[in-house]
Amino acid sequence: MRIALALIGFGHVGRRFALLLQELKPALDGRGIEVTVVAIATGHHGAVFDRAGLDTVQAAQRVAGGGLVGPGSASLTAHDLIHQLGSLDTEARVMVETTPLDVQSGEPAISHIRAAFAAGAHVISANKGPVAHAYRALAAEARAAGLQFLFEGAVMDGIPIFNLVRETMPGVKIGSFRGVVNSTTNHILTAMERGEAFDAALARMQAAGVAEADASLDVDGWDAAAKVAAMANVWMDAGITPRDVEREGISAVDAPRLLAAVAVGHHVKLVGRATRTNVGVRASVQLETLDVSDPLGSLEGQANALEIETDILGRVVITQRDGGLEKTAYALFVDLIAVANATSKAVPKRPQRSFSEGTP
Ligand SMILES: NC(=O)c1ccc[n+]([C@@H]2O[C@H](COP(=O)([O-])OP(=O)(O)OC[C@H]3O[C@@H](n4cnc5c(N)ncnc54)[C@H](OP(=O)(O)O)[C@@H]3O)[C@@H](O)[C@H]2O)c1
Numbered sequence: 001m002r003i004a005l006a007l008i009g010f011g012h013v014g015r016r017f018a019l020l021l022q023e024l025k026p027a028l029d030g031r032g033i034e035v036t037v038v039a040i041a042t043g044h045h046g047a048v049f050d051r052a053g054l055d056t057v058q059a060a061q062r063v064a065g066g067g068l069v070g071p072g073s074a075s076l077t078a079h080d081l082i083h084q085l086g087s088l089d090t091e092a093r094v095m096v097e098t099t100p101l102d103v104q105s106g107e108p109a110i111s112h113i114r115a116a117f118a119a120g121a122h123v124i125s126a127n128k129g130p131v132a133h134a135y136r137a138l139a140a141e142a143r144a145a146g147l148q149f150l151f152e153g154a155v156m157d158g159i160p161i162f163n164l165v166r167e168t169m170p171g172v173k174i175g176s177f178r179g180v181v182n183s184t185t186n187h188i189l190t191a192m193e194r195g196e197a198f199d200a201a202l203a204r205m206q207a208a209g210v211a212e213a214d215a216s217l218d219v220d221g222w223d224a225a226a227k228v229a230a231m232a233n234v235w236m237d238a239g240i241t242p243r244d245v246e247r248e249g250i251s252a253v254d255a256p257r258l259l260a261a262v263a264v265g266h267h268v269k270l271v272g273r274a275t276r277t278n279v280g281v282r283a284s285v286q287l288e289t290l291d292v293s294d295p296l297g298s299l300e301g302q303a304n305a306l307e308i309e310t311d312i313l314g315r316v317v318i319t320q321r322d323g324g325l326e327k328t329a330y331a332l333f334v335d336l337i338a339v340a341n342a343t344s345k346a347v348p349k350r351p352q353r354s355f356s357e358g359t360p
Helices: 012-023 025-030 056-064 078-086 109-118 129-145 161-168 183-193 198-207 222-236 255-263 325-345
Strands: 002-008 034-041 047-049 092-097 122-125 174-180 266-277 280-291 304-310 315-320
Touching (some): 002 078, 002 325, 012 034, 034 056, 047 078, 078 092, 092 109, 092 325, 109 122, 161 222, 174 222, 183 198, 222 280, 255 266
Parallel strands (some): 002 034, 092 122
Antiparallel strands (some): 174 266, 174 304, 266 280
């Protein structure tokens, strides 16, 4: 299967994904999938399109050096590229959306996704904004267009939580979930328990490309709120946005509070929750003091965990011991394979015929 790919966003995640496509080429070859990156868009480093295929290594070097992503690429926009993607004659078109999270609106990612659907392109994304703000509408639009809208990397990096529920829990009803889902804040809380300063721990996450471009999104609980909204929208049809999530950040936490908890076998964690109620879904992100025996209580560093309470399977706990960029890039890779599988299974659309045409 030939897939033409547009990378909309070429930062930490987009570049790591481009590299992973090369590292895992044997896995693509083994499935008969031939991927050509035809477009790359950035915010401040221009955009570039070549239907014959782009050299992503060179493009990454140019961007890392502070230059434009391609020669003479300053005037093209992401929307231009998505439109050009739609004009290609290929078996599948895929847009990979990795622009920064805008927690208040989900834009520009939502507009990019709608443009991709209009261009007949499947969408895979690590950006939780569109799922947190517009999941119901975007999923319906994708279904109507016969296209995939996948976002495994949006929550818990590469751990397949959305795939797990969608593919392996048909008919199961999720009544509530709770989780530690922000790596940056969990890393900071763990580091402070060990005597390190807040700022130094945050700087480490920024240097690793794990913290959001605007780190206050992590520290103030917005990133976790967006993830809670995204999961609640997908699993509970909550129809909420991050603003509907009662929210607390970690900036008011001091070392004495953390050490007092540790002294009695507890840990302070930033916990996101959502619960179905008679009047809709109630969601929050709050500091909680948890016993070390709690699956969320003992998480260290960048580790994340999620406990899903289901009607049939009871409580299911998923733990991610090691987060990081490579895992998020891998989630995009998994979504790409899923698109290829779905496309190869899709029944080709037949031309409409009226009954009066009769049978041959
Ligand atoms: N980093 C992680 O570990 C991680 C994990 C899970 C999910 N995510 C999500 O993945 C997404 C990307 O994260 P990241 O760490 O790669 O962010 P990043 O390093 O800030 O990269 C964002 C990219 O988007 C580009 N961009 C900004 N505005 C754009 C626009 N209007 N049109 C086209 N491109 C635009 C930026 O270009 P310029 O640099 O030129 O502005 C940059 O190439 C975010 O939504 C984030 O929440 C990240």
